[in-house]
Amino acid sequence: MDHDTVRAVDPDIADALEAEIGRQQDTLAMIASENHVSEAVMDAQSSALTNKYAEGYPGKRYYGGCEHADTVEQLAIDRAKELWGAEHVNVQPHSGSQANMAVYIAALEPGDKILSLSLTHGGHLSHGHHANFVGEHFEVEQYECDDDSGYVDYEALHETAEAFEPDMIISGYSAYPREVEWERIQAAADAVDALHMADIAHITGLVAAGEHENPVGIADFVTGSTHKTIRAGRGGMVLCGEEWADDIDKAVIPGMQGGPLMHNIAGKAVGFKEALTPEFDEYASQVVVNAEALAERLQERGLELVSGGTDTHLVLVDLRPSHPDTTGKDVEEALEEAGIVLNANTVPGETRSPFNPSGIRAGTPALTTRGFTASDCQTVADCIADVVDSPEDEAVLAEVSETVGELTEKHPLYE
CATH class of the missing domain: 3.40.640.10 (Type I PLP-dependent aspartate aminotransferase-like (Major domain))
Structure with a gap:
């Protein structure tokens, strides 16, 4: 996917657009409100x-x-x-x-x-x-x-x-x-x-x-x-x-x-x-399966989930029981450095500022669009848990970043 027409007029914007495609390809989009649309949808929108x-x-x-x-x-x-x-x-x-x-x-x-x-x-x-x-x-x-x-x-x-x-x-x-x-x-x-x-x-x-x-x-x-x-x-x-x-x-x-x-x-x-296609129904079902797999592995790793799990496309982690001195913002920033993009989030009974809350929110829609399986999402959960355990450990971040690279190469976004 190139932007040659844009580049001929505005190289700065072309650089930013191509860098954004690279960012999306090389990172895991786990903000629950984000997804990756098809090239057909992008074509219509342009x-x-x-x-x-x-x-x-x-x-x-x-x-x-x-x-x-x-x-x-x-x-x-x-x-x-x-x-x-x-x-x-x-x-x-x-x-x-x-x-x-x-x-x-x-x-x-x-x-x-x-x-x-x-x-x-x-x-x-x-x-x-x-x-x-x-x-x-x-x-x-x-x-x-x-x-x-x-x-x-x-x-x-x-x-x-x-x-x-x-x-x-x-x-x-x-x-x-x-x-x-x-x-x-x-x-x-x-x-x-x-x-x-x-x-x-x-x-x-x-x-x-x-x-x-x-x-x-x-x-x-x-x-x-x-x-x-x-x-x-x-x-x-x-x-x-x-x-x-x-x-x-x-x-x-x-x-x-x-x-x-x-x-x-x-x-x-x-x-x-x-x-309206059967393929989309399969996709939506897999979104939920992947979220359940993510939730189960996070719990196995000792993290507490709001409501104890999920029925939907997202999980909400309350860090206070397992990591009382770690904030959602700490985890968000460390994960982004390692290539996983999600967001800090408030949790019921929040005791911190909404700008630096006690939880993180992670979703599976965009991962599922890329073809991630439940097994892949368990691997992602391990990456998240590793970073939650050691958000300032550069060796851990490097190892997680390497795993993210393997996953993004396995599931390319726009071929």
């Missing part, structure tokens, strides 16, 4: 559609010349409906956070009440953190995971909902390794006459492949990212019933966005088509 303004929706554009944009967007919509079983889909949000914003604009008024999972327990900024637009414009109360089990405390959630009387309850999380019980959260919403938004940003692909229960038809709104486990073009989407279709579409444009990123929507359409 297409001539980047030149086209297409405000509005298929058949109802503000500008002319949108016949091919209409085709692309309608294909993305139709494929999303098939993947997730939704009555209505909007594929224009530029990100998962903007998909969430569209729901808030469509369904809430400033000052309304939102109940969501605490950020330190695995929630997301766009669910109500005080530094985010949600925290600034809505009254937010948060529920938590049980500190001992690591699972969402559904009973406490229900009690909090009855006391707080929210207008909306948010489910779906950013750093939660267990399957979400959508029906239990819907019951809490029904009890207080609240709306329910399920954010499946991390698990869009697992839901599409049937590896995780689908909240479509349970929650009023389902939002998601399109570039994580679903492995399509970067962006967001909103899924809902027909009764909310017009409100959602108006919230996206003119409510919060202008022209859609049609080249990204093309990437979404291509990725969705790939996700």
Whole structure:
């Protein structure tokens, strides 16, 4: 993969692009929200559609010349409906956070009440953190995971909902390794006459492949990212019933966005088509198998996992029981030096700053895309555990780096 056309105009950018391909090839991407899209998706995202303004929706554009944009967007919509079983889909949000914003604009008024999972327990900024637009414009109360089990405390959630009387309850999380019980959260919403938004940003692909229960038809709104486990073009989407279709579409444009990123929507359409194949179902199943293998070996090596394991694509390690003087940031930086890229993360009952927390989060979607097996992920777990045990030992880092090199050579990214 070269960038000769870019190089002829801008060698500095060409150098950076080629260096990034090299970085991805030579390191293990284990940030749970990252993946490697196909060359077909990248081709679509770099297409001539980047030149086209297409405000509005298929058949109802503000500008002319949108016949091919209409085709692309309608294909993305139709494929999303098939993947997730939704009555209505909007594929224009530029990100998962903007998909969430569209729901808030469509369904809430400033000052309304939102109940969501605490950020330190695995929630997301766009669910109500005080530094985010949600925290600034809505009254937010948060529920938590049980500190001992690591699972969402559904009973406490229900009690909090009855006391707080929210207008909306948010489910779906950013750093939660267990399957979400959508029906239990819907019951809490029904009890207080609240709306329910399920954010499946991390698990869009697992839901599409049937590896995780689908909240479509349970929650009023389902939002998601399109570039994580679903492995399509970067962006967001909103899924809902027909009764909310017009409100959602108006919230996206003119409510919060202008022209859609049609080249990204093309990437979404291509990725969705790939996700409709049996091969994708096999991929999603392997993502979960690999995460389980990663989790089991990390536990065998003495590391404690939040909730004691995983049902999804990620594991969350609490370093405090086994390595009380080691922070997540210490481990993140040492692992990156050795070629493994993951992130420091807060854990339930967090006692440190979110900028230097007590845990690490590791995901298997990108490794699985490269063809990693459960055995490979056990090897990766040993590498992680070795670095956790000795984050400042240069000999250990060198040995792990050598193993990473062997794995990346065994599983090349873009041949």
